[in-house]
Structures are given as C-alpha cells and as structure tokens.
Amino acid sequence: MKKVCLVLTDGFEEAEAVATFAILRRAGLVVDIYSLTQGDATGRFGLTCTALKPFSQLNGADYDALVLPGGPQYAALEKSEGVQALIKEFISAHKVVAAICASPTILGHAGYLKGKNYTCFTSMNEDFGGHFTGQYTTVDDNIVTGQSAAASIDFGFAIVEKLLGPEKAEQIKKSVYYR
Numbered sequence: 001m002k003k004v005c006l007v008l009t010d011g012f013e014e015a016e017a018v019a020t021f022a023i024l025r026r027a028g029l030v031v032d033i034y035s036l037t038q039g040d041a042t043g044r045f046g047l048t049c050t051a052l053k054p055f056s057q058l059n060g061a062d063y064d065a066l067v068l069p070g071g072p073q074y075a076a077l078e079k080s081e082g083v084q085a086l087i088k089e090f091i092s093a094h095k096v097v098a099a100i101c102a103s104p105t106i107l108g109h110a111g112y113l114k115g116k117n118y119t120c121f122t123s124m125n126e127d128f129g130g131h132f133t134g135q136y137t138t139v140d141d142n143i144v145t146g147q148s149a150a151a152s153i154d155f156g157f158a159i160v161e162k163l164l165g166p167e168k169a170e171q172i173k174k175s176v177y178y179r
Contacts, residue, residue: 002029002163005058006067007083009036013071014043015149016100020067023156027164027172031067034058036080044071055082060089065163070101070121070149078106087112091142096162100146100155107143116140119147153178 108128
C-alpha cells in the first residue's frame with residue numbers, strides 16, 4: 001500500500017491540506033500528517049488539526065510521496081533544516097514531491113525546479129530556472145506542483161495519478177462527480 005506524508009505547521013492553507021488529504025484517502029492511500037511544531041497546527045483561517053505526528057519521528061523511507069501545502073506556513077517549512085533534508089531525500093530517491101501554492105517556491109529556491117515545468121501561486125513565481133506553466137497543476141517527472149487553493153482538488157488527483165495511475169484517478173473523479 002502506498003503511503004504519503006503531509007507536513008503542516010501554523011499558517012497552513014486549509015483548503016490545500018484538507019482537500020488534498022481527502023482526495024488521497026478516497027483513493028485508498030495512507031496519509032500521515034506531521035506537525036513541524038510537534039503539536040497541533042492551526043491554519044491561516046483558524047482550523048486546528050490535532051493528533052498530528054511529531055515531525056521529529058518522520059522517516060522518509062516509510063513513504064512514497066511528500067506533500068507540502070502552502071499558505072503562510074511555507075516560510076517556516078522553507079527555514080526548517082529538517083524539511084529541507086526531507087525534500088532532498090525524496091528528490092534523491094526519485095519519490096514524489098508535491099507542493100502547492102506558495103510551497104513550490106521552496107523547491108525553486110533549493111534548485112529542484114531547474115529545467116522543470118512547474119506552477120505556483122502566480123505572484124510568487126521567480127526565475128527558478130524552469131518553465132512556469134501557470135496551470136492549476138503541473139507534473140514533471142517526480143515533482144507535482146499546484147497553483148493555488150482553487151487547484152487543490154486537481155492537485156490531489158495529480159498525486160493520485162502519479163502514485164496509482166490514471167485509471168484510479170478517473171475512478172475517484174467519477175465517485176465525487178468531478179467534471
């Protein structure tokens with residue numbers, strides 16, 4: 001069974017975390033949510049997620065994909081040496097790294113978007129050495145990027161397709177009447 005780790009800290013974008021989580025779980029993926037703050041995480045609009053796993057216990061070898069929701073939390077994620085090491089571990093192992101909204105900039109600043117097609121929150125796009133598509137979601141090799149909170153459902157489906165194939169993604173789309 002494929003497993004996904006999702007990392008949150010205070011200021012996460014609720015739509016990006018919750019919608020992505022729901023789509024991945026509908027597809028039968030195991031999704032563990034880790035807190036960078038070693039406790040609860042409160043989103044930018046006040047939703048608090050509890051009973052999160054401590055980031056210090058996250059073992060990347062146990063997972064097939066890493067998901068980084070955006071929102072103001074991206075700055076704390078980017079400053080975290082642990083998160084940076086985890087991203088490097090996933091990239092080096094050619095595992096799926098998925099980031100949405102502000103979080104693709106973490107990948108860009110670290111050099112992982114060089115020569116890649118990607119998307120992110122439009123006003124945060126910089127010259128990352130790749131090609132900004134401006135699409136809701138963009139998949140290039142093992143990197144999945146999403147543009148904004150509005151792209152959360154498509155982002156989730158892109159991750160499902162990457163991990164479980166297009167047939168499974170289509171099955172889940174039909175189950176939620178996605179058009």
